[in-house]
Amino acid sequence: MNAADHFAKQGWQVRLFDNLSRAGSDQNLVWIGAQHPSSVDFRGGDVRDSDVVTEAVRGVDAVLHLAAQVAVTTSLADPLGDFAINLTGTLHVLEAVRRGAPEATVVFASTNKVYGELEDLDRAVTEDQPLDFRTPYGCSKGAADQYVHDYGRSFGLRTVVLRQSCIYGRHQNGSEDQGWVAHFVHSILAGRPLTIYGDGHQVRDLLDARDLCRLYELAVEPGGPAAGQVFNVGGGPSNARDLLQVIAAIEDASGRKAEYEFAEVRPGDQRRYVSDLASVTSALNWRPEIDVDAGLADMIAWARSVVVT
Ligand SMILES: NC(=O)c1ccc[n+]([C@@H]2O[C@H](COP(=O)([O-])OP(=O)(O)OC[C@H]3O[C@@H](n4cnc5c(N)ncnc54)[C@H](O)[C@@H]3O)[C@@H](O)[C@H]2O)c1
Numbered sequence: 001m002n003a004a005d006h007f008a009k010q011g012w013q014v015r016l017f018d019n020l021s022r023a024g025s026d027q028n029l030v031w032i033g034a035q036h037p038s039s040v041d042f043r044g045g046d047v048r049d050s051d052v053v054t055e056a057v058r059g060v061d062a063v064l065h066l067a068a069q070v071a072v073t074t075s076l077a078d079p080l081g082d083f084a085i086n087l088t089g090t091l092h093v094l095e096a097v098r099r100g101a102p103e104a105t106v107v108f109a110s111t112n113k114v115y116g117e118l119e120d121l122d123r124a125v126t127e128d129q130p131l132d133f134r135t136p137y138g139c140s141k142g143a144a145d146q147y148v149h150d151y152g153r154s155f156g157l158r159t160v161v162l163r164q165s166c167i168y169g170r171h172q173n174g175s176e177d178q179g180w181v182a183h184f185v186h187s188i189l190a191g192r193p194l195t196i197y198g199d200g201h202q203v204r205d206l207l208d209a210r211d212l213c214r215l216y217e218l219a220v221e222p223g224g225p226a227a228g229q230v231f232n233v234g235g236g237p238s239n240a241r242d243l244l245q246v247i248a249a250i251e252d253a254s255g256r257k258a259e260y261e262f263a264e265v266r267p268g269d270q271r272r273y274v275s276d277l278a279s280v281t282s283a284l285n286w287r288p289e290i291d292v293d294a295g296l297a298d299m300i301a302w303a304r305s306v307v308v309t
Contacts, residue, residue, distance in 0.1 A: 001025075001028040001029075001031070001032050001171045002169060002170065002171055002209040002210065002212075002213055003064055003066065003209075003212075003213050003216055004016050004032055004036075004040055005032060005035060005036070005213075006210070006213035006214075006216070006217065007213075007216075007217070008032075008035070008036040008039040008040050010217060011039075012039070013039055013041070014036070014039060014040045014041065015041050015043060015056060015060060016029075016032070016040055016041065016042045016043065017043045017045055017047075017053070017056045017067065018042075018044070018045075018067060019044065019045060019046040019047075019067075020044065022070075022173055023173055023175070024173030025173065027306070028171050028173075029042060031171070043055075043056045046089075047067050047085060047088075047089030047090075047092055047093060048084050048085060048088060048089055048092070049092075050092040050095065050096070053089075053092040053093055053096045054092075054095075054096040054099065054100055056096070057093065057096035057097055057100050057101050057104075058096070058100035058101060059100065059101055060101050060104050061101075061103075061104055061105075061220075061222070062104050062105045062106075062107070062220035063093065063097055063101070063104050063105070063106045063107070064107050064109070064216055064220075065090065065093045065106060065107065065108050065109065065148070066109045067085070067089065068085060068086050068089075068109070068141070069081065069082045069085040069086055069137070069140070070137075070178045070179075071137065071175075071177035071178040072113070072135045072136075072137045072138070072177075072178075072266070072267070072268045072269075073176075073177045073178075073266070074137075074177060075135055075136035075137035075140065076135060076136060076137075076267065079136035082136045082137055082140050083136070083139075083140050085140075086137070086140035086141055086144055087140045087143050087144050087147075090108070090144035090147060090148065091147060093106070094106070094147060094148065094151045094157070097151075097157060098151070098155050098157060102156075102157065103158075104157075104158070105158040105159070105160060105219065105220045105221075105222070105224075105226070105227060106148060106151070106157060106158065106159045106160070107159075107160045107162060107216055107219045107220060107226075108144065108145065108148040108159065108160070108161050108162065109162060109164055110141055110142075110144070110145040110148075110161050110162060110163045110164065110230075111137075111138075111141045111142075111145075111163060111164055112125070112163055112164065112165045112232070112234070112270070112273045112275070113133075113134070113135070113137060113138040113141060113142070113268065113270075114131050114132075114133060114138065114141065114142040114145055114163060115129050115130075115131065115132060115163075115270075115273075116131075116132025116133065116134045116138070116270075117132075117134060117268070117269075117270055117271070118270050118271070118272065118273060119271065121272065122272065123274075123276075124205075124236070124237055124274045124275060124276035124277075125232055125273065125274065125275060125276055126232065126276040126278070126279065127163070127230055127231065127232055127276075127279055131146075134267075134268050135267055135268035137268070138268060145161050145163070145230075148161050149161050149228075149230055152227065152228045153228075158227040158228070159227070159228065160219045160220075160226045160227060160228075160229055160230075160231075161229070161230040161231070162215070162219070162231055162233045163230065163231065163232045163233060163275075164207070164212070164233050164234065165204055165205050165206075165207060165232070165233065165234025165235065165273055165274070165275045166180075166181065166204040166205065166206050166207065166234065166235075166273075167206075167207050167208075167209055167212055168181035168182060168206055168207070168208065168209065168295065168296075168299060169208050169209030169210060169295065169298070169299055170209065170298065170299055170302040171209075171302070172209070172299070174186060176195065180243070181206065181246060181296075181299070182299070182303075184243075184246060184247060184250055184258070185250055185254075185296070185299055185300055185303050186303055187258075188247070188250050188251065188254060188256050188257075188258045189254060189256060189300070189303055189304065191256070191259075192259075193259040193260060193261065194247075194258060194259065194260040194261075195260065195261055195262075195263050196243055196244075196260050196261070196262050196263070197262075197263050197264065197265055197266045197269065198243075198262070198264075198265035198266075198269060199262065199265075200242060200243045200244040200247075200260075200262065201242045201243070201244065202242060202243055202269060202270065202271055202272065203240050203241065203242045203271070203272040203273065203274060204234070204240065204241070204273055204274075205234035205235040205236055205237065205239050205240040205273070205274045205275050206234070206235045206239050206240075206241060206246070206292050206295070207233065207234045207235040207239065207288055208235075208288070208290040208294075208295035208298070210290060210295075211235075211288045211289055211290050212233065214286065214289075215233060215280070215284065215286050218284045218285075218286055219284070224284075225283050225284065226283065226284060229279075229283060231279055231280035231283070231284075232275040232276060232277070232279065232280070233275060233277070233280055234273075234274070234275030234277070235275070235288050235292065236274070236275055236276075236277040236287070236288060237274055238288075238291070239288060239291060239292045240274045241292055246292075246296070247260065249292065249293055249296050250296060250300065253293070253296050253297045253300050254300050
């Protein structure tokens, strides 16, 4: 929704394709419809259905492929379902572009999970870090990442793979399974207790969705330098925080006290992941502009204005 809003504000006609399976996405749809009644065209549909994907993609100038089964936990409970959405769904998108919009740039929201657990790695991660898919989600997103990149080589599509670290911001619907910053914000504001899996010192570099949307825009620029590239994308070292630091920042910005308990670390949870942004900065002259404290304050202001179920 943030990307649809961003592109509509830049004057694009946006075709939004989603099956609204994510809890809260229906509320986001009402919001985006009110913001952009004539420039956002919603097509309800599922990426597992190749015919509707083909129809949705036909004739477009750019595709942001963000639809996914997004939770590691769900992928462990239902690997086949995860595969169907994340890998078969991605192939449907790629084939739809190849047949119906071959000049379009395809941006794929990949993930830092393609690099595995990265035990003991204390430096920022560059794109030449060896791939190491773990968990069904890591495998399905990682394989999709490779297919998207290869459709550039095998079929000449203009593809861009963005290996995203932790993204947060307005309109994010978090749960214990995925979207942990949103889950923390909504829970702390509502006085709901949190469970922290592990010791709370897992580190992520946090990126505000508004910064990511600026990058999406640079990535789809016709004839731009992003085509064929793979970039690690996150908040970078200056926006790296551990979970307990994020909780403390939310407490400071909201004036609310968090309640939490600790539980066993979950499979596939990297101890530390921080993106090295040198490659994307040098290619696209992009770097994050919103620091974590400002981004969290903005997200809290939004979360206070909505009722989240
Ligand atoms: N948020 C992060 O920190 C993060 C990090 C790395 C990668 N990503 C990737 O970014 C993308 C967006 O993630 P997000 O965090 O905004 O999650 P999200 O759940 O808000 O977005 C995913 C959207 O896909 C839709 N969807 C799910 N299954 C679908 C299907 N079968 N057909 C059509 N639509 C379907 C959902 O309804 C939802 O609106 C995903 O591909 C995710 O893997 C996110």
